[in-house]
Amino acid sequence: MKDQKIINLILEGNELGFIKLANKYEKLLFYIAKSILGNRIEDVEECVNDTYLKLWNNIDKYDSDKASLKTYLIIIVRNTAINKLRDLSKHEKNQISDDITDIAKYYIDNKQNLEKSIFDKEDLSKLNTLIKNLKSVDQEIIIRKYFYLQSSKHIARVMDMTVTAVDSRSSRTRKILQKEFEKEDEEVIRKENKYE
Amino acid sequence: MNEVKLIDMLSYLEPELLEDDYIEKDMNKLKNLISKISESSSLITFNKGLRSIIKIITFIIASLLVLVGIIVIIIKKKKPKITKKAFNFVTN
Numbered sequence: 001m002k003d004q005k006i007i008n009l010i011l012e013g014n015e016l017g018f019i020k021l022a023n024k025y026e027k028l029l030f031y032i033a034k035s036i037l038g039n040r041i042e043d044v045e046e047c048v049n050d051t052y053l054k055l056w057n058n059i060d061k062y063d064s065d066k067a068s069l070k071t072y073l074i075i076i077v078r079n080t081a082i083n084k085l086r087d088l089s090k091h092e093k094n095q096i097s098d099d100i101t102d103i104a105k106y107y108i109d110n111k112q113n114l115e116k117s118i119f120d121k122e123d124l125s126k127l128n129t130l131i132k133n134l135k136s137v138d139q140e141i142i143i144r145k146y147f148y149l150q151s152s153k154h155i156a157r158v159m160d161m162t163v164t165a166v167d168s169r170s171s172r173t174r175k176i177l178q179k180e181f182e183k184e185d186e187e188v189i190r191k192e193n194k195y196e
Numbered sequence: 197m198n199e200v201k202l203i204d205m206l207s208y209l210e211p212e213l214l215e216d217d218y219i220e221k222d223m224n225k226l227k228n229l230i231s232k233i234s235e236s237s238s239l240i241t242f243n244k245g246l247r248s249i250i251k252i253i254t255f256i257i258a259s260l261l262v263l264v265g266i267i268v269i270i271i272k273k274k275k276p277k278i279t280k281k282a283f284n285f286v287t288n
Contacts, residue, residue, distance in 0.1 A: 027223065071211045072211070110199075
């Protein structure tokens with residue numbers, strides 16, 4: 001069934017819309033949730049169910065010109081999984097699956113404030129532009145590693161690269177991003193000094 | 197850039213950067229891998245089946261040969277007696 005038909009059914013409040021949605025995207029959503037939350041099935045299931053619920057509550061905000069339904073669902077499930085990872089780590093460490101990736105472990109171990117961070121709109125737009133301008137290989141590595149929280153080993157396997165190459169490329173890209181942000185900060189300070 | 201900050205900032209990634217089907221590619225690779233494994237395992241099962249059929253056939257042929265051998269021995273042993281009996285019958 002086409003996405004627009006599914007959306008129309010959900011907008012009508014027809015349960016069939018959700019059945020069709022699940023038939024079409026359930027595997028994808030489970031795959032993404034599992035790559036972030038590990039193999040604990042109850043966490044993954046809860047995350048996917050929350051994704052459906054969020055879609056149900058926000059279907060009127062969905063704009064098909066901005067994103068396909070699939071991409072919209074990917075964003076919801078990824079962010080729901082990250083929130084869940086933070087929530088689980090808030091309580092007790094043993095509530096988290098043992099097999100989460102190193103980057104997911106690093107995230108919960110090093111996130112000082114476990115609340116959701118708020119960012120400047122300009123910074124977010126700058127980051128998006130910088131990522132868009134990256135080489136396609138580096139763009140893929142950054143998205144796989146820091147959006148989907150995939151392990152370097154997995155990325156290396158699917159991209160036919162070595163783990164070292166993945167790690168060095170991602171580290172180099174992060175340095176480039178950092179430099180670009182610092183450059184802008186310096187410019188802002190320079191401008192402020194000029195006007196003083 | 198700090199990895200934690202990058203993960204948090206990517207929560208606001210623009211949808212167009214996610215239109216590439218990385219995940220679907222992964223899922224297809226996984227599907228292909230699973231089908232390859234199941235194909236090879238079915239080939240292994242087929243080979244095992246073939247081997248056991250060959251074993252059974254060999255066993256049947258071997259037992260038939262043994263049986264034929266036994267029958268031949270019996271006939272060979274019985275032959276002189278039969279000829280003796282025939283000779284006696286004729287002479288009498």
